[in-house]
Amino acid sequence: MSSREVGRGGAASWRSTTALGRALVVGGLGIGMAVLTGEPAIVVLVAPFVTLAALSLVHRPGRDPVLNSRLDHLTLREGVGTTSRLSVTGAEDAELLVRITGQPPYVVARPHGGRVGRLLDGPPPEVEISPRRWGRRMLGAERVALYSPWAGYRFGPVALGGQWTRVLPVTAPYDSRAEAPQPLGLVGAHRSRRTGSGTELSGIRPFQPGDRLRRVNWRVSLRTGDLHVVTTRAEEDTGVLLVLDALADHGVSDGVDGAASSLDLGVRAASAIAEHHVRQGDRVALRVVGRGREQVGYGAGARHLRRIQDRLATVRVGDAGEPDTGVLQLGVTGGAVVVVLSPMLAESVGTVAATLTRRGVAVLVVDTLPADARPDLPEGADPELAALAWRMRMLERAVVLDRLAALGCPVVAWRGPGTVDDVLRRLARRAQLPRVVGR
Amino acid sequence: MTPRVPGIEPSDWARSQLVLRALMLLGPVAALLASGPTGHAAPWWLVGVVAALAGVWAWYTDVPFGAAPLLVVIGWWAAALGSTTSAWLLVAAAALLVAHVAAVLASYGPPAMPVDRAVTRLWVRRGALVLLTAPVAWGAARALRDQPEQPGIWVLGVAVACVATLIATAALRTDQEER
Structure with a gap:
């Protein structure tokens, strides 16, 4: 993880503030009224404003500061934070610095949501930024302003550009002691x-x-x-093919410390399973069924794991637009274990799981549909009609899961550590038995 | 689902910002009501107008419109008191200055940004220092009240104020450089 300069202040200049304008108007008009009418009472009221305006004018800044910001880290996991540091040069005429950090979705900042104003009697204030969800996030974008003494002049606000950062899915606590059903490789565990x-x-x-x-x-x-x-x-060793269904995202996502949507569960589970098998020396591949059609071939080692997690961080939701009229081509090799992470609401995913099971491939479906998932209603949609359609969709889904179970394809809900242990053991036992498979 | 971005709704405003905006709202109103004990109570419709103007100012802190409620209050005092120099003038001057300083602090950042304590302390000290000019002007006005008006007295007064400001600035700059 390396730091990099992410923003440099553009052209800006010192401009008078509304506070100075207000003091000048009140003080000037007040003195003018007092001179014209000869009423000393007005002088008493406006004397502080005249003083404030005079002090502000006297402290007019002469130099333009130069602002640079940088992030300590450019690769992060969701829930992990980094620090945005600001360097200011030529700010001897400034008294106060204000940083307003951008508020993109699923990014939190401290202190005070990334909005901080401090006196420049020390180093500029730092802002801690933490992405709360995997994906591509814009981090470090902010607006910075400097104020002269007595708030007479303001420099900026200067927009400092941020940095698009890949936020890797969190490594969910996951471990499995089950064996692979059909190990068919060279050296492994x-x-x-x-x-x-x-x-x-x-x-x-x-x-x-x-x-x-x-x-x-x-x-x-x-x-x-x-x-x-x-x-x-x-x-x-064995080959593990992770198939992630990104055709749609069901449920609510509140980030790493909140509710998880179906895609959250799928991405985090895929990351955890990949990490587990890579550490065991297995070859792991990734195929995302979604708009981006991300794909990573079989490989092993820490660098390969990082490649998989990078791909997972760029998953985009949407229809895959698969060729051959919706039949998925996953490129399954012999001896591989296929782990399908899906809410099982797409017909194509159920079809490919059933087809592979019939061919004798060890297929395991991890159900990622949250229990409280509800359909996203378009504007103007009838809620009762949508609820009825959703119930029908759930019934169809139950039928698909039952048929998969009848074919011998286990379906388990993701529960973290040990989720797939039992079913992998059963698949391993079944793999020892002779059987006839369809071609 | 995209989470709500904080800082837009008034419920997301920092507590210190709410306090500052309350001071911006109440300052001009208090300055206007301070004329009551002098026997020249402001009519309620004028209090309503000033409160409305101050309310708009408190909502949009960083706008030139903020001078309007202050000028209305100053105009009322000029019209109501004439040449009398009541001590309640000092209360009105303090209330107006508090509203102005609160606006300065509030305009440093968006409503969701809390105001730093060190900045608040600095401006409290500055406000107290600047407010000293009001009793000085009030004392001078009382001293000169019964005197026949001298030609050029106003010019002399403004010149003295400018010189005093320059001296104060030089002193403050030296103080800052030492820090």
């Missing part, structure tokens, strides 16, 4: 169906030429009179 040079006991069989002597089980060999060796199961 999952027990394979075939025997190999792992540590997990597979069985004991008679010695064959080529077996290593250190695998001879002497107790069995002495008892039977023939040499026997211990066989172990190979340990392999």
Whole structure:
């Protein structure tokens, strides 16, 4: 995470304030009235204004300050904050500095919402900024003004441009001890169906030429009179394809510390599952079904995980406009586990999950629809009609989920750590059994 | 869903800003009502007009319109008192100055920005310092009340005020440089 200058003050100049104008008008007109009418009472009333105006005029600034702002960090996770620092040079004539930070959606600032005015008797005030939701966020945009002593003149407000920042989804606490159903790779942590040079006991069989002597089980060999060796199961990695449904965002999103929409749950769950499997040495790929059609191929390692999280941060909601009349092409490879993160309200997503399950691919659907999700009503829509349509949609969704379950595709709601443990174990057990699959 | 942006509704205004705007509203009204004890109570319609003007000023702090309620109050005092120099003039001067200083503080930022305590303390000191000119002018007016008007007395008064301002400024600048 590096800091970068995000804004530089443009052309601005010192201008008189309305306070100075008011003091001049009241003081000048008052003195004028007093001279014309010869009434000393008016002088008593306007004497403070005359003094204020005179002091303001005497403190007229002579130099134009130069303003620069920068953020401490340009890559952030949702809920994590950074500091916007302002450097001011040539502000010897200024007395007070005011910073008004922009208020884009899902961004909070401290202190006082990023609105702060302080005397310039020390370093300029700092503003802490924290994005509360993943995505692309404009951070650090602000307007800065300086005031001369006695508030007679104001420099600015100067608009300092911000920086578009990718806010990565928060790493939800997630861990799984379940094995991958169909490990089919090179070196990894999952027990394979075939025997190999792992540590997990597979069985004991008679010695064959080529077996290593250190695998001879002497107790069995002495008892039977023939040499026997211990066989172990190979340990392999697996491929995990994360399919994120971004066709629509259902529910309310209040940021990382509030209510989560369906896309919030999907993005955060995808990030957590990807991180878990990458740490286990598995190959992880991402396919977003949405307007942006973001895609990341199979890969492993911390850099690949960062690439996936970067893609997740740029997910855009909207219709994918998939070719081939709505049939999704996910590019599933053999031995991969497909994790579909979806509210399951789109027909195409249900269809592809069912198709892959029929082909014998291990598919797991994580249901991301919030319990309190309600449809977004367009202006002028009949609420009763919309509620009826939503109930019908929920019934159709229940039918789709039942059919998927009947096909052997487990559907689980995202609950954080351990969400997919049980279903992955069952998928792993089922993968050991011979079966006939459709082609 | 896009969350509501704070700072637009009056409920989002900082408490210090509400206090300052209340002072802007009440200052001119109090200055007008201070003429009552002198036997020249302002009519209620004029109080209403000043309150309305001050209310608009308190809502839009950073507008040139803010001089209007102050000038109305000063005009009323000039018309009502004539050449008398009541001590209630000082109350009216203080009330007008409080409203002006409150407007200065309120116009430093948007309504949702609270005013820094150090800035408030600085302006309280400044206000008290500047207000000293009112009793000085009041004393001079009382001293000269029964004297026959000298030619050029007003010019001399303005010249003295300017010199006093320059001296005060020089003193303040030296004070700031030392800091």
